[in-house]
Amino acid sequence: xxxxxxxxxxVICKSGTSVKIECRSLDFQATxxxxxxxxxxxxxxxxxxSNEGSKATYEQGVEKDKFLINHASxxxxxxxxxxxxxxxxxxxxxxxxxxxxxxxxxxxxxxTRLTVV
Amino acid sequence: QKEVEQDPGxxxxxxxxxxxxxxxxxxxxxxxxxxxxxYSRKGPELLMYTYSSGNKEDGRFTAQVDKSSKYISLxxxxxxxxxxxxxxxxxxxxxGKSTFGDGTTLTVKP
Numbered sequence: 001x002x003x004x005x006x007x008x009x010x011v012i013c014k015s016g017t018s019v020k021i022e023c024r025s026l027d028f029q030a031t032x033x034x035x036x037x038x039x040x041x042x043x044x045x046x047x048x049x050s051n052e053g054s055k056a057t058y059e060q061g062v063e064k065d066k067f068l069i070n071h072a073s074x075x076x077x078x079x080x081x082x083x084x085x086x087x088x089x090x091x092x093x094x095x096x097x098x099x100x101x102x103x104x105x106x107x108x109x110x111x112t113r114l115t116v117v
Numbered sequence: 118q119k120e121v122e123q124d125p126g127x128x129x130x131x132x133x134x135x136x137x138x139x140x141x142x143x144x145x146x147x148x149x150x151x152x153x154x155x156y157s158r159k160g161p162e163l164l165m166y167t168y169s170s171g172n173k174e175d176g177r178f179t180a181q182v183d184k185s186s187k188y189i190s191l192x193x194x195x196x197x198x199x200x201x202x203x204x205x206x207x208x209x210x211x212x213g214k215s216t217f218g219d220g221t222t223l224t225v226k227p
Contacts, residue, residue, distance in 0.1 A: 004160075006160070030215060034214070034215070042219065042220075043205060043217045043218060043219040043220055044161070044205070044217045046215070047215075049213075049214060084191070091158070093160050095160075095215075097213065100130065104213070105163060105166055106163075106209075106215060107163065108153075108160040108161045108162070108163075109160050110158060110159060110160045111158070111160040113158065
């Protein structure tokens with residue numbers, strides 16, 4: 001399958017600082033990228049959907065000013081957690097697909113474990 | 118009512134057993150049906166992807182979809198210890214957004 005690379009795989013930051021997570025599609029052009037958050041023993045919760053060159057669409061309850069998403073190219077999307085707090089500690093996962101329709105497979109990155117202390 | 122309900126598990130089976138994992142859904146707009154495997158602290162890995170009712174086989178894995186009953190299953194034959202992971206069912210509409218089940222944790226004992 002296609003490769004999606006997510007970096008870093010884990011990060012520890014101090015409360016109040018910002019953290020940037022990168023998601024790259026290595027062998028295909030990702031028209032659409034999704035960002036998910038996963039708490040321990042829970043499923044993936046969609047945070048936002050981003051299409052290259054346009055503003056991200058955030059799910060209800062997700063603060064767009066806190067979780068900044070940039071999808072400036074067809075191979076790179078970034079999620080910046082601004083002014084992180086301990087409750088933002090979670091596993092963040094991106095996925096990328098080549099098309100926008102549901103009949104295009106989505107491939108996941110390895111995930112980033114964020115710990116805010 | 119949640120859009121997706123997945124058998125919670127955990128499930129523990131001996132090596133070589135046949136495993137059945139199940140999900141039900143309520144959203145008729147779901148047109149694409151997926152199963153993902155997720156190892157601890159890793160991102161999900163796509164196992165099976167289908168869009169029609171019936172069975173789809175890939176090696177030891179068989180995905181079964183029954184659209185009329187809004188029910189999907191994943192069968193694992195000759196289960197191996199390396200199959201021990203959390204399995205997530207997922208569904209997509211034509212718009213492309215996926216909804217995931219809560220996952221079933223499987224342990225295959227040698």
